Amino acid sequence: MSRAGVAVVGAGVAGSVFARLLVNRKVLDIIIYDMLRSYIKPCGEVVPARLVDTILPSLGVEIPKVVNRIKRFVFIVGNSIVREYESAYAIWYSIEKSSWVNRIRTNLNIVNKSVMPSKLARQYRIVVDARGPYSSKGMKILVWRAYVDNPGLDDDSVYIAMSGRELGLAWIFPHGDMLNIGGGFVGVSSPREHALRMIGKVVGKSLNPTQEAYSLVTIYPQIEYTLPGNVVKVGEAAGLIMSLGGEGIRPAVLSAAALADAIEVGEAGNVVFDLSKYIDKVKPLAREARLHSLMLKMASSLGDAGLKRLFENLDDDFIEAWLNGKLTNIQYVLKGLLALFGRKKSAKQVAG
Secondary structure, X not given: OOOOOEEEEOOOHHHHHHHHHHHHOOOXXXXXXXXXXXXXXXXXXXXXXXXHHHHHHHHOOOOOOEEEEEOEEEEEEOOEEEEEEEEOOOOEEEEOHHHHHHHHHOOOOEEOOOOOHHHHOOOOOEEEEOOHHHOOEEEEEEEEEEEXXXXXXXXXXXXXXXXXXXXXXXXXXXXXXXXXXXXEEOOOOOHHHHHHHXXXXXXXXXXXXXXXXXXXXXXXXXXXXXXXXXXEEOHHHHOOOEOOOOEOHHHHHHHHHHHHHOEXXXXXXXXXXXXXXXXXXXXXXXXXXXXXXXXXXXXXXXXXXXXXXXXXXXXXXXXXXXXXXXXXXXXXXXXXXXXXXXXXXXXXXXXX
16 A cells, blocks of 8 residues: 555644645645544634635635625723724625535545544654644633524624633624624633623623534644654644634644645655745744734733723724734734823724
8 A cells, every 4th residue: 555645634724725735736645634524613714804815816725605794893891892993895704614624625535533643653754733722832722602693783793802801702703694603711611601791791682502612722822833753733733823813714724835835746756845944934924923922911911991991092003904914013012012001093993
């Protein structure tokens, strides 16, 4: 039996996109290990619009179905709306995530089996650890997600209710005719009731959640690209997740593309992996993840009063950079500090 050059453990966004990119280029055979026959991971199912409009098409990867185009963002602390931001164009898309990943997985060589990457290190030339939070280093929080009937909220608006006491947030995202709701908080082992209380205050009524599920998210991630042997990490497994809001889909796609670009087949048919090339390509994501961790640590000491002051004083450039996944420069930390200490910038409520 012929031996594959690459084994991928985990067929979520990062693992599936990585495998698809190599298969599309017809450069080598890949075996993917995943314990589930069909992908599903509870999350908010929203992504920056540029991921769908620009990044995925440039990679030649199938794009997800867009069910909502989001332009308006309402930030809430306690019982008060502390900031509203509205753009002239869609900044986020709500997508059908599970069906998208399952389409990417179509015709990939997936073995439904739970394995440890380290156990494969001697069997394959390269082993890719794409198991998300289950193999990342950093604090883990439990996140709850459900769907509810939309009681009348605009289908282009999201509501993010934040807590400075139990550091975390609850979300309300449009998802077709429904709402995708959920939340996660540091030190709260049962986020469901906490999130439902916060969400109920926003919509003004109790809700009847369906399709409830839980998942883990890494916050304060430690960046780690490799494990002993020939194991390389990608996506959240490598710590490439954004702590402010838990954005993981875009980093998963971009890091998967970086890893695929760093792998070639040599003249003798052997797989050649350039680790330095991979690290160089994901440096911007690593810098962004570290910046998110730093700002979350700052937020952890604020409490509700500090969060209110922060959001009241942040300028629109900061809000838009955060929402677009472009919070990469240390200047944004300085802007956060200025906002915290009351240095308010002029803010437009509508971005041109």
